[in-house]
Amino acid sequence: MTGDIAAAFADVASVRTVAWLAAGIVFGYVVGVLPGLNRPTALALALPVSYFLPAVPAIAFLVGIAKGGAAGGAITAILLNTPGEPSSAATCLDGYPMARRGEGEKALTAALYAAVIGDLVATLALVALAQPLAKVALKLGPVEIGAILLLSLAFVASLSGGSMFKGLAAACLGVFAASAGLDIETGAPRLTFGFIELYDGIPLLAVGIGMLALSEMLVQMETAQDGIEPVRATGPVLSAAEMRACAPAVARGSVVGIVVGILPGLGATVAAFLSYALAKRAARDPGRFGKGAVEGVAAAESADNAVTAAAMIPLFALGIPGSVAAAILIGAFTIHGVAPGPLMFEQNARLVYAVYGAMLLASLLVLLVGRVGLKAFVHVARVPDRILCPGVVFLCVIGAWLEGGGLFAVGLMLVFGFLGYAMRKAGLSFVTFLIGFILGPMLELSARQTIVLTGGDPAVLLRYPLALGIAAVALMALFYLARRPTRET
């Protein structure tokens, strides 16, 4: 273990890894600032770059984008009242009023410090919790794993926004799409339509780029907007007394972000608003919130940024992505021959420790990039959609081509782009489809192993009380969530 940690430290400390990590954070910041782009889009576009890099710089690059994007969303939220990321919407509530009364500099500083602290705390939680949870996961059998996968899908589908039944239908379609390729038992082609390119299944890159990036651009192009002129970031700096006043909100937000990040399907937006609500409730003068309370900015940003790292906990421990960003990271791991999950700690310990090191370093680099690059990032918001969206479409084509499938992969990406667009219009969650697509093979393997273990007799499942308990929790959660009012996205 000491040898792995030392080797991992050398991997992270290399100039190449640090450079790619910094590049990812800068790219993430730019994406976070732009209201027309979001983190999943940027991660999907950046994933093809992984092919040309070794594992550690590749994953560091993607981690940088995820963390930079989370922090960058606050800039336009504060200066433009337009969240760069959906999860920054809570930051608008107090950030923009602060900017309007000439305290933009203070709001941005509070947001940055809260983001870094929330992210750092969650990364330490990842380091502390993932391996013990992975040891527990290794004791679980295929029946229990299958039940956990169903629970995860149920959570994601019902909490992804809008109708629960639409989320579940989308998840099932994602599982179906994942079954294309060679059958894992017989090796016979399934749903390949005669295309040899589909023998390895539908490539994640085509689905990810098409559904996340391309479909988003098709939606943005319908209402293409000019760039926006931000409020100037000036005014007094954050005082030591104000930092102390924000400390409880940041601590609470970090914990909220960690808990929400571990549970698949909830997402950073829920964490940010929940943390904001808790900070307001705990405040001596709740009336200040919504009118420019710096604690409101700190509470929202700490939770938002904590989710990014915390969503890696179920990914590392169980192989289940806690967020769309974590789902894209599965693609990066897979490209480098690593299957995320509990066995990573035994088979690829050096890579795991290197990722931990990269994530901790990223927390510090986000602070540096945020302080140094603020004025430049503000100008990025001026780029109009009529330039941004076609540029992203171009990058989608290049990204799909780079995957190696040539014109076929581009065609596949365009098909899934159209499917993602149609799903958005119909209110069917493309995020749930993607999670179902990623978890589909694991679900099928668990199902087959369960059938073999039980001999096809459902009564034998009674010998697996843990799995039955998890399945019961999933059903109860679905029943409870089905009865609540439909949430508007």
Add this chain to the structure above:
Amino acid sequence: MRTRRPDLWIGIAVVAAAVAVLGLVVPREIAAGGSGSISSALVPSAALLAAAAFGVAIALVGLRTTAGEPVPVGPALRRLAVAAGVLTATFAAVWAAGPVFGGAAAMAALMLKLGERRPLLWLGLPAAMAGILWAVLALGLKVPVH
């Protein structure tokens, strides 16, 4: 045409698509397994059946919902047709000229369609991006881009 129950039609569409794929595609594309082995069609069929069941649920919920303004169907279908046209044209450009130059052509065309009229931008920007990407991919990484 307008509808007060868009979810009813979405649910029907999900059910119809799932049943059609289950009845027409799965038997053709998934071979029946040998005796003693788990059917290759088990999980795909189960997923489609579940999707159809949830589609019925969507339709039933949509049937009960009549609040709100009627949603126009024609513009929605037109937008889908426009999106399909844009993507087909993009594919044609890539097929004809490769990902770099075809993609650049698609980018220029989209910029024009969205209202960009400055030649320096709608010609220069795609050309610059194409040049940089071609240099990086074809010359630097030796990736075939034709």
